[in-house]
Amino acid sequence: MDHGEATTTTENAATASHLGPPLVELVDVNKHFGELHVLRDINLTVRKGEVLVVIGPSGSGKSTLCRAINRLEPIDSGTIRIDGQPMPEEGRELARLRADVGMVFQSFNLFAHKTVLDNVTLGPRKVRGVGKAEAEKEAMALLDRVGVKNQAHKLPAQLSGGQQQRVAIARSLAMHPKVMLFDEPTSALDPEMINEVLDAMVALAREGMTMVVVTHEMGFARKAADRVVFMSDGQIVEQATPEEFFTNPSSDRAKDFLSKILTH
Amino acid sequence: MGEYLDLVREYNVLGAFWVNIQLAFWSALLALVLGSVLALFRISPIPTLRWAGTAYVTVFRNMPLTIIMVFMVLGAWGQLSVTLSSDFDMNFFRLAVLALAVYHAAFVCEAIRSGVNTVPLGQAEAARAIGLPFLASARLIILPQAFRGAVAPLGNVLIALIKNTTVAAAASVATETSSVMRTMIEFNSSWIIAIFFTFAVGYVILVTPVGLASTFLSQRLAVRR
Ligand SMILES: Nc1ncnc2c1ncn2[C@@H]1O[C@H](COP(=O)(O)OP(=O)(O)OP(=O)(O)O)[C@@H](O)[C@H]1O
Ligand SMILES: [Mg+2]
16 A cells, blocks of 8 residues: 555665665565564665664564574575675575674674674684784774773673673674664663664764664664664565654554554 | 502502593593584584484483493404504503593583583674684684583583593403402402592592582683673
């Protein structure tokens, strides 16, 4: 019913002047967990420099979509391309392509037995073959950028959640990813720490990073997103600019969903 | 008392313990390497390797050590002429080490696997997400944390292994403790109680520190999350 409108808004967002060529392309992507059809004919293109916010009720497939993009979750059918290259089967080639896709998890997932600095240098050193001194120099600069430079020699467990998540962002950035995926990066955080993480993400968006962000933080969506994608039951139901989506959603499901999160 | 001490010296009881310590050292080392490889097999994404790991563990964990030991001598050496040293005694010693290692590797594998279970799934996902292939993420992220979570069960395997070195008697390693004890009792039956206590206490002294160390280390090395 709202399919026609969704298409026009996509094109509107896609013609925005600061956006580059397609970077992430999902074509007819389908995914099942047993009987459950979690991704239904997903067609989605994220262009270079675009910030895409994915929003939707619990269980609608947002995490699965995110994880499918770097193939942490294999898909049943369809194609996913990163910068024109289809994601290959599990193996060395996939590992190489994954390095170009940063991922920030809800639960941070910092390597628990390694210091903050080692967390950030591990990827560049072991995957990219960067030397120790160079990797550490860049890691310190990145940690400084997200405001946790003074924690560099601590273990993750000694940091607050907000600090850990900023380290996780630095760890992703150290790989110089073409695109970064964020799966509810602030939903495991205490309220007073949410903003320090969102601020780091807004700064990234301003610098032109291509981002796919699953979040219910409307402030972030309004400030940084080029486009909001609303998912429900494994489908993309609606997509629009943040302003349009939050003030005037066109589908009933989006209206219903927004009325629920806005009452809080 | 002095007479008994002469007996201990005559039969070289300390030397006998030294043989068991050497058996334990080499077989523990070998079992640790083999067990780690098996654990890697069992967590690998390749079904054939997982199957091979499971098959190995099922076979060796459920087989008496004595049977493996006897096979090494009568089967591997006697029938198949597997020779690990031109020196007669050294050959049996190495066959015994091999038997101890292949047997305990199954238990090492399971101990490491229990350690792997202490590592949250997110650690492996984060490793994959930055582009580490399976072997690199296992070596750098999963196994280091798994070992630290497996210190206590690995300590238990080591304790069992040290005591099981006495089974090397079945592989004709005649200089090890249980063989020496048997010979001593046979020819000095009046000292039976003293001889028995000497060896029993000897093992308690040998094994106790292993248990204490593993308890201490398992707390000390535990990964904080
Ligand atoms: N590994 C899995 N095995 C089976 N079912 C799964 C698995 N992962 C997710 N699911 C199911 O797939 C559906 C979509 O899950 P997904 O995590 O993508 O939703 P989500 O939109 O991220 O939800 P939330 O807002 O709660 O994080 C849910 O019904 C979930 O229960
Ligand atoms: Mg989710």
